[in-house]
Amino acid sequence: MGLKLYLAGPDVFLPNASEIGLRKQEICRTYGFEGLFPLNGDATVRGEALEIFHANCALMRQADAGVFNLTPFRSPSADAGTVFELGSMFCSQKPLYGYTSDPRDYRERVEAAFELTEQGSRPRDRNAYAIENFGWRDNLMIIGAIQEAGGTVAAVAEPDGETGTPSLSALAAFEACLRAIHNSVDRNRGEFPQP
């Protein structure tokens, strides 16, 4: 098996989470990687929150890099658990990659969900909270970390068949992301490029 990728994302909340996990691990194999998918541990079955926490931390430590599903989850931003893991793997100085089925930038998503007002030079939402307006896909800590870790964010629009909202599994963007990682590792003689 090749380099190990931790597959972070809100996929674990999907009704067909196991199926999506297996599918993503299969795509990883196609590109020469091993995918570590958080749902696979026994801890999820036992349902003990702290055990799941420790199992996910252990998988992150085993991984050579992180691949983060940044598709917005119950908000204009990525899933909170996924973002926690991004911060943690950034701090371990591992390569980080993102993907999303929602090609809009953060400001556009806030605009779609909340009324917008301009106050002074910064756009603000209906609560007068400032909106980050850098043309980035999410909060600057998320996108800044991926950039600094040498990665990129693959965005491929893919509406969910039933709801029409961006697909939470984001399989098309995942495959685009894996292809990009494969090509960059390939150019770098089998290792992740240094940022």
Place this chain on the structure above:
Amino acid sequence: MGLKLYLAGPDVFLPNASEIGLRKQEICRTYGFEGLFPLNGDATVRGEALEIFHANCALMRQADAGVFNLTPFRSPSADAGTVFELGSMFCSQKPLYGYTSDPRDYRERVEAAFELTEQGSRPRDRNAYAIENFGWRDNLMIIGAIQEAGGTVAAVAEPDGETGTPSLSALAAFEACLRAIHNSVDRNRGEFPQP
């Protein structure tokens, strides 16, 4: 000056962010700590996203512990930037503390924002995405990390005067959190207790 606390939170998006930052630093001094507030750097003025990113990372490295405003932001969960920083400081093995002006647990907040359905043994939202149901205040990675780092989450209900929603600055919960940190450091001869 005493131990340094990194004051993470969505406070930076408030219209009176600087004022709230100064107020929180004042409360830190009252309890014998130095508060590091992210807005204070020059980077925010220049508005360059990557500079803000690096300035926040530098402040986190300087800090002895992190104090996280987990009040929900544009979602049933904490602000994405705040959660990124929590993951990063967890990985640096620093003590972590949380506070919030919303005393509901995560499931209750999802229930208030989305329709709920039960499918099998797990509660699910209207998109059939599973809802974490551990009686915890947010995603298990967030609360698990704070527990493992020896900290707690202080929750004090404090509605915003104008909107009636939980106050984003959460000053009452912040003060309760600082009091708890002070008492625990005091009992531990001036140092943070080991988890």
